[in-house]
Amino acid sequence: MGIRLIKISVVYFVIGVLIGLGMSMTHSFVLTPVHVHINLLGWTALTLAGIIYHLFPQAAATKWAKVHFWLHNIGLPLMMIGLIFVVYGHEAFVPLTAFGGVLVVLGVISFAIAVLQRVRASSSS
Template identity: 70%
Template sequence: MGIRLIKISVIYFMIGVLFGLYMSMTHDYSFTPVHVHINLLGWTSLTLAGIIYHLFPSVSATRLAKAHFWLHNIGLSLMMIGLIILISGSEGVVPVIAAGGLLTTLAVLLFGYNVLTKLKAE
């Protein structure tokens, strides 16, 4: 699970950097919220979760870890695609952003619960 999260976090990092490059080349910074969220919730948070899961296999070998992985990635993808569409001018996508945000938040809460209950000194 740890390696899987680290690998997918690198994909988010590349996407985030590409958004940053696009914005700096075009001088259009309207996608800054997408850039920031992909880098924070995708690259940074998932890298740290991956390191924790890698260092503490007892935390990664749970159904909570699997739920965290899937909910986080589905939620973040929905939220970011929705945010791109919203910034591009379609306000009908707000419920998609909200759903993605709720899934991502639930994933983070599951991760926190998993670490707080399963991580023990060995």
């Protein structure tokens, strides 16, 4: 689970950097919210979650980790696709953006449950 999340986070990182490059080349920064969210929720958050799951495989082995993986990786693309349309003035995509955001939040809550239930200090001190 940890390695899978780290690999997926790199894909989000490439997408985020490409959006940033495109904005800087065109001097149009309308996609800044998409760029920021992909880098924060895709690259940074999933990298850190992947590292935590790798260091604490007992957390990665839970149903909560699987729920986190799927909700985060379904919700984030939906939220970002919706947000692209919203920032270009298509208000009809607000519900898609919100729905994707709710899935990500539920995924993060699942991650928190996995960590809080299964991550413990080592008994060898």
